Amino acid sequence: MIDTRLTICFDELCELENIDQEWVIEIIDYGIAKPISGTDKNDWYFDTSSIIWFKKAVRIYNELEVDWGAVAMIIDLLKQKQMLQEENQLLQNRLHRFHKVDL
Template sequence: MSEITLHLSIHELCEYEEISQDSIYAMVEYGIVDPIDGKSVSDWIFDLDSAHWIKKAVRLNQQMQIDWLATAMVIDLLRQKEQLKKENDQLKARLNRLL
């Protein structure tokens, strides 16, 4: 069985999220997302995970009216929380197998 991966160009992300390329550039600059390919900004390609975090970052930036630096800090904390939850779930599953 082959794995299907979807990629989005910076233009598709801008259209989908109704944001400017400058906003995506800022998200990359602050480490919110990283393009998986592309030498120049106009050639950047993103995976679906990046699209997920861009959507969250845009919502935070617009609804909470915080700048991109603060948005990056919140996204980092959300990623850590997600990772800790995943690890906790795995440990609970291992513990349940032992009991």
């Protein structure tokens, strides 16, 4: 099986998304996002889907002017919300199919 996951390295993430290297390290330290491989920043690689969380974290940090700990809590809540919305949609789809079968 071929792994088609797209990745981005630490330097590319910082350069392409215009995120300060220290902020990326803070985001990782607080568990907001994490590398999918590598042991230090020189060989860190991230799943490109994690870019969304980096961008949200930076935006929250800048706009709300809160510390990284608060940003981590907000991102955790946003991730939980997303997971619950996806689960709710799945259950809604199942319910809809169930009702179609009953008719």
